[in-house]
Amino acid sequence: MSCADRIVWLRRDLRLHDHPALAAGGPDARVVVVREPAANGFQRALVDAALDEVRAHRTVEVFDGDPREVIPGLNPTKVWVSADFTPSGLARDRAVSGALGPGVMEAAGSAYAVDPGILRTGQGGHYKVFTPFYRAWCDYGADDPVGGLPGEDGLPVTRAWRDWCGFLRDRLDGYAENRDIPAIDGTSRISGWLAVGALHPRSLLATLAVADAPEDDKEAFARELAFREFYADFLHHRPETAHSDVNPRFAGFRWNESGSEFDLWARGRTGFPIVDAGMRQLAATGWMHNRVRMLVASFLTKDLHLPWQAGAEHFRRHLVDFDVASNQHSWQWCAGTGTDASPYFRVFNPMTQGRKFDPDSRYITRWVPELRGVPAGDIHAIRNLPSGYPVPIVDHAEERRDALARYEEISALRAP
Structure with a gap:
């Protein structure tokens, strides 16, 4: 077996240290990257930065195209990869492995400290909490x-x-x-x-x-x-939960149809300062503080009554740290539809959350500059705000009551 026949195929593992697949391939194996579409431009820039650092210390062959065609086209006798447990990654790897033939493609390591599927409950099932x-x-x-x-x-x-x-x-x-x-x-x-x-x-x-x-x-x-x-x-x-409710009883939940409210949420123009700050931070940087992620997700699903999938897709298009499992299930947690979900009656109040976690409004005014100079108390109470800042697009107290009524409609049907 020549060195040219042995390949280490890098995917979500762009590093040289602590890398079982690289260790298995050895120093003489060809290192290959097939550029696949990134979730968004922010993540593409980070992929390129990480890849540049790998290439500074080891020769990496970079290809454009479909890995299901590129990898078999290299005619390898052995391909080492880090296991990808995402639904799309598993489908891709099954196709590549099938084209290569039995025993050619081998997984060594993964993106996790403990691989998915290893831990089991005392009854032999998987953990749901x-x-x-x-x-x-x-x-x-x-x-x-x-x-x-x-x-x-x-x-x-x-x-x-x-x-x-x-x-x-x-x-x-x-x-x-x-x-x-x-x-x-x-x-x-x-x-x-x-x-x-x-x-x-x-x-x-x-x-x-x-x-x-x-x-x-x-x-x-x-x-x-x-x-x-x-x-x-x-x-x-449960791979279907990348797009469907963890609790299937929520399939009948009354969501509103996306319209102008979604666009105002996405642009940070809701009239709720802490929500708008988070959405503007996301648009500008590709990142949002985790506490604020929960607030904006609660606002979309419980104040605007829009489906969590719409918010999850918006995050996919912007988050530099997009990860399908974490993103989709964090959204489901906030919406009350997911694993170990936030109780449906927990509806975050944007005003009180702002007072609690940004009391002097430093975070808000960094990302909502039109509110600079406004006293923090007025910002959190949403009063005496400048005319250039939008008025609230909903009444939070009214929407909270509506959200609870909608959840009560299906509460008797929820899985025990």
Whole structure:
């Protein structure tokens, strides 16, 4: 078997460290990337940045086209990949493997510390609620990083790794509390790197364990990684939930049809400052603080009564950290239709949430500049706002009552 016959095909794993597929292929295997459409321009830029760093240290052949044609067209005798558990990834890999023939394509590793499908309940089923999944995930544990970390054994220190180390050094201490405050830089901001595979959760957990920070802060961050893996595991078992309600009883829920209200929500012109700030941050940067993601999702589904799928698709088109399992199931959690869902009667009040998490309105006024100079109390009460800022497009109290009435219509039909 010549080196030219052996291929490592990179996909959502654009890194050189902690990479089982690269380790399996060895230093002489051809490294191949087939450019596939990114979720959006923000994520495409991050993919290109991660790929450039890989190419700075190893020869990578980049192809355009359909991998179902490109990979078999290279006539390899062996192809190593990181397993892709998404519905579209599984379909693609089945097609490529079928074209290559038996035993040619082999998975080594995945994007997760614990592969989807491994953890099972005591009854042999898959987990449907996060808390027991998290206990099982912690008990199972993660393997040690494969082949060293950046800065070790000649492995390059990448931009993604510097971002991670900066978080450990500067922001992990206090993370459990600060992560909920959108006005401060209290989160890791590495979700995009995880989405394109420039970082692996196995490496993060290994360095997190030895970080000099309070245990509650380290545990809070580990839980966020576990949530990502919980949603991936659930989607693996229920692939239809990428587009359909986890609870099928919600198929009869009365959603409104998308119209001008959706466009105003998407453009950050709802007249609710914290909602508008989040949507404008997303449009400008491809990222939104997680606390605000919950607020804008609740507003779309419970104030505007629009289907979660519409919001999930908008996020897909804009989020630099788009991940199909996390995105779709986070939206379902907010809408009340999903796994371990937020109770249907929990309808976030945009005014009180703004007061609680952005009391001095620093986050709001950063992204809604027409409100700069307005007292924070007026911003959160939505009073005495300048004429250039839109009036609220709905009455929150009225829409909350409407949302509860709609949920009550099907509450008797909900799965136990």
